[in-house]
Amino acid sequence: MTSNENYLPLFCSSCRQVALSRNWDDSLLVATEVDASETYELGHISIVQCTSCNKFLGLLDDKSTFYTAESILANENTKTKTDGWHKIEESWERMVLFVLSQVVYKEYEEPDETLLEVEFAFPPPTDLIKILWxxxxxxxxxxxxxxxxxxxxxxxxxxxxxLDTLFIRRDYRGQGWGSSAVKDLLLEFPQENIGFSFPISIPMNRVLKKYLEVTPSDRPRFWEVTGCGTEGNTRNLWLMSRRQPPTSSSRITASSSSTLE
Known part of the structure; x- marks a missing residue:
């Protein structure tokens, strides 16, 4: 992974202010550091934010090496990845996940409330997490x-x-990766019912409806889940789609995901 050492100055692309001015042998002069080791379980890493607008600037490790979002996503280790969904197995992949979920999704490609897209918390290591390469x-x-x-x-x-969260970058939507995620999930849990966290975005709902239309055997398996899915907090997605009037089919609620088709 490439890094920026002795980077002076660093401009915040959001507010156009000098947000980070540092000789790496000295202390930070302007930016704010937030310990990410506990909140985000990233190890000995600090999040560097602009003090003017609180936008993300980069990550700083315990050796004072600074990484921008771009350098994390362009990590040289990514050259070993084939196209598709891969489980997170190494610490640097959690840094990639952090940038995708907390920076790209929240700051660069903000969720669209009209599509029922919502922000989501950083997934903990106890989740099954896969990155799309x-x-x-x-x-x-x-x-x-x-x-x-x-x-x-x-x-x-x-x-x-x-399925608690699902995000695909805008330039890669419309290429079938949303459907690919659903199929990958079914391969991981071939004998189980699958829940989808409420609210399910409109684009994700389209993906699920299209899949269930051509795969009748899985219709009893897909559920909208509120909270932990306790009694009274699950609804079958296929039955929900059948009850929607034709004129309002695009407004079915229910995921924490973006445009996926």
């Missing part, structure tokens, strides 16, 4: 709460394996 570039990810996983906030366990 295309042409040796990380361009998306999904995270799954496996059945039996404890929700530390609700202090309840997930009653059903649930």
């Amino acid at each position: 295309v042409n040796e570039q990380p361009v998306g990810f999904y995270s799954v709460k496996v059945k039996g996983t404890l929700d530390p906030v609700a202090m309840e366990c997930y009653r059903m394996t649930t």
Whole structure:
């Protein structure tokens, strides 16, 4: 992974201010550091933010090596990745996940509320997490709460394996990767019902509806899940789609995902 050492100055692309001015032998003069080791479980890494607008500038490791979002996504290790969905296995991949989920999605390609897209928290290591690689570039990810996983906030366990987050970068949408994620998930859990966290975005709902239209055998398996999916908090997606009036089919609610088709 390439880094920027003795980078002086660094401009914030959002507010156009000098956000980071540093001789790496000295202390930060302007930017704010946030310890990411506990909140994001990234190891000995700090998040560097612009103090003027709080936008992400980069990550700083315990050796004072600074990484921009671009350098993390262009990590030389990515050259070993084939196209498709790959489980996170190494620490540098969690840095890639952080940039995709907390920087690219939240700051560069902001969720569209009209499509029921929502922000989501950084997936914990207890989730099953896969990154989508295309042409040796990380361009998306999904995270799954496996059945039996404890929700530390609700202090309840997930009653059903649930797709919690799914994001694909805009330039790679419309290429079938949303459907590919659904099929990949079914390969991981071939005998289980699959939940999809509420609210499900309109584009994701289209992907699921299209899949179920041509795969009747899986219609009993796909569920909208609220919270941990306790009694009364699940609804069958196929039955939901059948109850929608034709004129409002594009407004079915339910995922934490973006335009995916």
